[in-house]
Amino acid sequence: MKYNTKQRQIVLELIKEFSDEHITAEALLSIINERKLDISRATLYRVLDSLVEEGILKKIIVDNKTSACFQLCDHLDHHHFHLICEKCGKLIHLDCEEVDELISHISMEHDFDVNASRVVLYGLCHDCKKSC
Amino acid sequence: MKYNTKQRQIVLELIKEFSDEHITAEALLSIINERKLDISRATLYRVLDSLVEEGILKKIIVDNKTSACFQLCDHLDHHHFHLICEKCGKLIHLDCEEVDELISHISMEHDFDVNASRVVLYGLCHDCKKSC
DNA sequence: CTAAGTGCAAAATGTTTGCATACTT
DNA sequence: AAGTATGCAAACATTTTGCACTTAG
Numbered sequence: 383m384k385y386n387t388k389q390r391q392i393v394l395e396l397i398k399e400f401s402d403e404h405i406t407a408e409a410l411l412s413i414i415n416e417r418k419l420d421i422s423r424a425t426l427y428r429v430l431d432s433l434v435e436e437g438i439l440k441k442i443i444v445d446n447k448t449s450a451c452f453q454l455c456d457h458l459d460h461h462h463f464h465l466i467c468e469k470c471g472k473l474i475h476l477d478c479e480e481v482d483e484l485i486s487h488i489s490m491e492h493d494f495d496v497n498a499s500r501v502v503l504y505g506l507c508h509d510c511k512k513s514c
Numbered sequence: 515m516k517y518n519t520k521q522r523q524i525v526l527e528l529i530k531e532f533s534d535e536h537i538t539a540e541a542l543l544s545i546i547n548e549r550k551l552d553i554s555r556a557t558l559y560r561v562l563d564s565l566v567e568e569g570i571l572k573k574i575i576v577d578n579k580t581s582a583c584f585q586l587c588d589h590l591d592h593h594h595f596h597l598i599c600e601k602c603g604k605l606i607h608l609d610c611e612e613v614d615e616l617i618s619h620i621s622m623e624h625d626f627d628v629n630a631s632r633v634v635l636y637g638l639c640h641d642c643k644k645s646c
Numbered sequence: 647c648t649a650a651g652t653g654c655a656a657a658a659t660g661t662t663t664g665c666a667t668a669c670t671t
Numbered sequence: 672a673a674g675t676a677t678g679c680a681a682a683c684a685t686t687t688t689g690c691a692c693t694t695a696g
Contacts, residue, residue, distance in 0.1 A: 385650055385695050408685070422653050427686060429651090443575045448660070449685060450580075465626050474626065480619045487612045488635070494597050494606065496637040503620070505628040517670045517675055540660070554678050559661060561676090580685065581660055 384432065389421040393429045397439065397454055404442060404451030404473070440499055455499065463498070467507035474507065516564065521553040525561045529571065529586055536574060536583030536605070572631055587631065595630070599639035606639065 384390075396410055407430055411423055421429075430452055433439040439452045463481050465474040485496045516522075528542055539559055546553055553561075562584055565571040571584045595613050597606040617628045 383650075383696080387651060387695075389652075406685090424654075424687080425652055431687095432651095443579075447575075448580055448582075465620070465624070465628070467626075468629060476620070476624060476626075478620070478624065480616050484612050484616045488597070488608075488610070488637075492597070492606075492608060492610065493640040493643070494599075494608075494635075494637055495643060496597070496635045497600060500636040502634075503626075503628045504632040505620075505626055508625040511625070511627060515671080515675075519669070519676060521677070538660090556662080556679075557677055563662095564676095 384436070389425050390429050390433075392419050392421050393426065393433065394438075397433075397452060401454050404453050406447075406449045406451050408449060410452075442500060442502070463501045463503065465503050465505065465507070467510055468504050469506060469510035472507055472509075516568070521557050522561050522565075524551050524553050525558065525565065526570075529565075529584060533586050536585050538579075538581045538583050540581060542584075574632060574634070595633045595635065597635050597637065597639070599642055600636050601638060601642040604639055604641075 392414070393410070396413060397405070407427055410430075411426060413419075414421055414426065430439065430441075434441045434452070438455060440455050441450050441452055443450050463476045463478065465476050466472070467474070481501065482498075485498055485501075489495050524546070525542070528545060529537070539562055542562075543555055543558060545551075546558065562571065562573075566573045566584070570587060572587050573582050573584055575582050594607050594609045597608050598604070599606070613633060614630070617630055617633075621627050
């Protein structure tokens with residue numbers, strides 16, 4: 383049974399505030415410190431883990447960073463996918479039926495259910511292609 | 515200009531030995547210690563970085579691990595893709611034309627060149643689906 | 647009251663860096 | 672000789688943990 387604590391609410395509110403972006407634990411912590419919110423680093427990590435476990439947040443490692451990003455699942459559930467430019471780091475949200483089709487194909491033909499919310503494709507974006 | 519040092523050779527040989535798998539720097543280090551090979555942790559990281567920079571290795575973060583894996587580019591260039599089971603962690607190598615097609619589609623229609631060697635899809639594998 | 651959550655400080659991981667020394671070319 | 676690479680130890684960044692204390696239900 384999860385308790386509805388002040389610290390849990392703080393995390394949820396912050397995550398909602400940044401729901402369009404992925405945000406790292408350490409980035410959340412800076413905001414927490416800036417705003418002098420009442421939650422410690424250890425608790426932040428514990429709350430994030432528990433929200434992921436409950437299926438409220440998604441944890442994802444973007445780029446070759448050593449830190450994980452968190453995002454509300456709500457914002458991921460309507461099948462859009464992420465492209466990340468390897469040159470400029472830009473994150474592109476892609477709505478694309480072909481990706482859904484690929485996922486169906488992999489499910490039917492290769493017997494593997496892809497978790498659509500975690501699809502991240504790396505490559506070169508429009509702008510960076512031009513400057514090559 | 516890169517020098518062909520003993521340490522560089524050690525890293526290349528180890529990476530070749532494990533070319534079917536991704537392998538982390540720390541895993542390499544255990545092997546290095548086991549076999550009493552003559553290369554330090556710092557040098558290992560530096561050699562890995564430099565091999566990535568030269569395009570000989572790929573660095574990839576698999577799973578939500580905080581550690582990067584390395585693999586020879588050779589082994590990635592003939593378009594196969596990676597599926598990782600979120601439950602059992604199994605890594606599946608997938609040869610699938612539909613993925614190539616998706617990549618072409620994204621290139622043509624969305625003006626983004628996906629780096630095929632970095633495509634990793636997460637989900638549930640055959641075996642874990644059954645046990646759900 | 648009891649299970650769950652918290653803060654702190656310390657530990658654990660994974661990776662990077664400064665600097666003096668050693669090796670490649 | 673010049674430029675590059677190395678080892679060491681220390682620093683760093685991110686995350687986890689043990690433990691005593693607090694809070695929600």
